[in-house]
Amino acid sequence: MRRPWLFYSQFAFTIGVCTFLIVPVIMSMMAGITENFFLGIKSGVTLRWVYEVLDLYLDTIYLSLLIAVICLIVTLILGIPTAYVLAKKSGRWARMFEEFLVLPVAIPGLAIALALIVTYGGFRDFRTSWGFILVGHVLYTLPFMVRSVLAVLSSTDFQTLEESAASLGASFWQRFFGIIIPNCRSGILAGSLMVVTLSVGEFNLTWMLHTPLTKTLPVGLADSYASMRLEIGSAYTLVFLIMILPLLIGLQMFGTSKERKPAVPDEDPSEQANQQEIAR
Amino acid sequence: MSDLKDQGTAINLLSCAKTFAGGVQALEPLDLEIAGGETVVLLGPSGCGKTTTLRIIAGLEEPDPGGRVMFGDDDVTRLPIEKRKIGMVFQSYALFPNMTVRENIAYGLMVRRMPKPDIDRRVGEMLEMMHIGDLEFRRIDQLSGGQCQRVALARAIAVQPRVLLLDEPLTALDAILRTRLRVEIDQLLRRLGITAVYVTHDQGEAMSLGDRIVVMSRGRVEQIGTPRDIYYKPNNDFVAEFIGTINRLRGIARGDHVEVAGASLPWSANRSGGEVEILFRPENVTISNLKSAHLKGNVVTSFFQGDRTKLILDGLGERQVIIETTDRVEFIAGQEIGFRIDPDSMIILNT
Numbered sequence: 005m006r007r008p009w010l011f012y013s014q015f016a017f018t019i020g021v022c023t024f025l026i027v028p029v030i031m032s033m034m035a036g037i038t039e040n041f042f043l044g045i046k047s048g049v050t051l052r053w054v055y056e057v058l059d060l061y062l063d064t065i066y067l068s069l070l071i072a073v074i075c076l077i078v079t080l081i082l083g084i085p086t087a088y089v090l091a092k093k094s095g096r097w098a099r100m101f102e103e104f105l106v107l108p109v110a111i112p113g114l115a116i117a118l119a120l121i122v123t124y125g126g127f128r129d130f131r132t133s134w135g136f137i138l139v140g141h142v143l144y145t146l147p148f149m150v151r152s153v154l155a156v157l158s159s160t161d162f163q164t165l166e167e168s169a170a171s172l173g174a175s176f177w178q179r180f181f182g183i184i185i186p187n188c189r190s191g192i193l194a195g196s197l198m199v200v201t202l203s204v205g206e207f208n209l210t211w212m213l214h215t216p217l218t219k220t221l222p223v224g225l226a227d228s229y230a231s232m233r234l235e236i237g238s239a240y241t242l243v244f245l246i247m248i249l250p251l252l253i254g255l256q257m258f259g260t261s262k263e264r265k266p267a268v269p270d271e272d273p274s275e276q277a278n279q280q281e282i283a284r
Numbered sequence: 285m286s287d288l289k290d291q292g293t294a295i296n297l298l299s300c301a302k303t304f305a306g307g308v309q310a311l312e313p314l315d316l317e318i319a320g321g322e323t324v325v326l327l328g329p330s331g332c333g334k335t336t337t338l339r340i341i342a343g344l345e346e347p348d349p350g351g352r353v354m355f356g357d358d359d360v361t362r363l364p365i366e367k368r369k370i371g372m373v374f375q376s377y378a379l380f381p382n383m384t385v386r387e388n389i390a391y392g393l394m395v396r397r398m399p400k401p402d403i404d405r406r407v408g409e410m411l412e413m414m415h416i417g418d419l420e421f422r423r424i425d426q427l428s429g430g431q432c433q434r435v436a437l438a439r440a441i442a443v444q445p446r447v448l449l450l451d452e453p454l455t456a457l458d459a460i461l462r463t464r465l466r467v468e469i470d471q472l473l474r475r476l477g478i479t480a481v482y483v484t485h486d487q488g489e490a491m492s493l494g495d496r497i498v499v500m501s502r503g504r505v506e507q508i509g510t511p512r513d514i515y516y517k518p519n520n521d522f523v524a525e526f527i528g529t530i531n532r533l534r535g536i537a538r539g540d541h542v543e544v545a546g547a548s549l550p551w552s553a554n555r556s557g558g559e560v561e562i563l564f565r566p567e568n569v570t571i572s573n574l575k576s577a578h579l580k581g582n583v584v585t586s587f588f589q590g591d592r593t594k595l596i597l598d599g600l601g602e603r604q605v606i607i608e609t610t611d612r613v614e615f616i617a618g619q620e621i622g623f624r625i626d627p628d629s630m631i632i633l634n635t
Contacts, residue, residue, distance in 0.1 A: 160381075161376060161378070164374055164376055164378040165378050165380060167344055167365070167372070167374070167378070168372060168374055168378035168379075168380075169380070169391070169395075170344075170364070170365045170366045171342065171365055171366070171370055171371065171372035171440070171449075172366075172371075172391055172392030172395060172439065172440075172443055173366050173367075173369070173392055173395050173396050173443060174366055174391070174392075174395040175366055175395070178395050182391075182395075183380055183382070186382035187380070187381055187382050189382075
């Protein structure tokens with residue numbers, strides 16, 4: 005069958021857009037391993053810049069990872085019970101709370117950061133610790149955790165599962181940890197990857213909340229772009245991408261809903277014949 | 285498996301009503317005594333309060349203040365479901381998808397902290413009893429509907445519950461499997477001697493499983509009785525209509541007979557005046573010659589069903605009349621036939 009011209013024009017358009025988006029990323033990564041950006045790749049390939057980044061900004065990478073992990077722990081502890089309660093309650097207040105929870109995503113990060121500074125900036129020790137950044141990250145990422153766990157809970161009849169566990173004698177905590185959590189594993193996993201990815205890459209909020217001693221990777225990146233050689237900034241981007249890509253791939257793998265297996269046919273034919281006999 | 289045998293715990297509901305938030309009364313105050321080892325079926329259309337009653341017994345709903353639930357001599361009204369020592373089977377099976385068949389059956393024993401060797405023995409017994417030994421290590425999504433229901437039953441029985449509650453356990457299955465599992469459940473309940481409460485909207489299931497049937501509608505009990513009582517002596521026209529097929533004709537009482545559709549039927553009550561309703565089942569008539577017939581009608585359609593023929597008649601009032609005969613005669617549409625109603629099985633209600 006011959007494909008119509010429309011297909012080819014659409015194909016070309018798609019490739020064009022992809023190229024437009026991907027080429028800068030590749031260019032940037034190339035720049036990070038080029039001896040001299042202005043001379044181009046023919047000046048030689050080197051890992052010098054990457055080492056320099058690690059030398060200058062290793063603490064920002066550590067801090068980013070530390071904040072991401074703790075942010076994940078906090079959102080797990082807060083987010084799963086919140087999603088559970090929201091899935092259980094069907095009232096107007098529950099829906100309002102759900103909307104309320106998403107506000108930090110809708111409001112510009114700068115505004116949230118400013119609000120945090122205005123409210124808690126006076127507590128000096130807190131203001132100057134990375135805990136201040138953590139609070140911002142938790143605020144920003146919590147809805148993603150709640151949403152993805154809630155989505156899984158709403159798609160399963162977890163109430164009946166819980167009732168049946170209760171009928172078998174399981175206490176609330178036995179039900180929660182033995183039935184609820186294992187059965188929304190896919191949502192928890194998707195939410196976790198989302199939270200870590202967002203936390204590692206978060207810039208808006210973090211830029212406002214950071215102090216010279218509490219810089220995360222993206223803040224450091226901005227800093228290096230502003231004050232360092234272009235090659236160092238590019239190498240930094242490379243490091244960032246290497247960190248974040250596995251998370252994004254994981255997100256794609258677990259985030260897309262798993263396809264259900266086809267239903268098993270009901271028993272074998274010999275049994276069917278037997279059943280018909282009994283049916284009479 | 286003699287340890288499975290149980291004397292059975294009696295269940296006693298004392299004026300249990302249920303009003304849901306928003307003021308909807310799902311259940312009017314209900315008193316129900318269920319003897320130890322008895323199987324009681326709660327039967328009725330959706331929204332009749334049968335599931336609410338079951339959930340009150342289970343401890344998933346609390347009755348309105350004043351209502352009490354007794355298991356034997358224990359007042360369990362305030363006990364949550366997990367402390368009531370019941371077994372429950374759900375329409376959707378509610379098997380745990382994160383566990384294998386074996387883990388599902390073992391779950392109730394595990395949360396009770398039973399020693400591992402005892403769990404293994406008990407699970408083995410259950411697998412054997414429900415004929416699902418070869419499914420032991422399957423995941424739940426690898427089971428068919430019938431297999432799921434067997435696992436759900438095994439799981440509920442494994443914990444040796446005081447009472448077994450079944451919430452429309454066969455509704456999600458196809459007709460053939462339903463009949464087969466109905467037989468299995470019946471044998472199982474007899475063998476265990478366990479007190480069982482079974483909720484269904486299927487009258488066939490109710491008749492074959494129940495020692496007694498509680499017919500409910502709109503949150504009220506319409507009749508409590510053995511399947512025979514319910515079928516032969518329905519209290520009112522709701523019960524009569526709900527159980528099996530029944531014909532209804534309007535008539536006027538005239539002393540020792542009732543005038544119906546231009547003919548007269550014998551009546552023992554001997555009371556004159558007033559409209560009455562005559563109810564009779566399709567199988568309680570005999571075709572007779574036109575002269576000695578109680579009633580005459582014209583055949584609209586006839587369905588040959590092998591052992592009997594089902595006839596739909598008109599000319600007997602606004603509604604068509606359905607009768608059944610085992611006569612080996614072919615009936616033609618339009619033919620006028622006469623039939624007699626067995627006077628013992630005729631039900632006459634005042635309107």
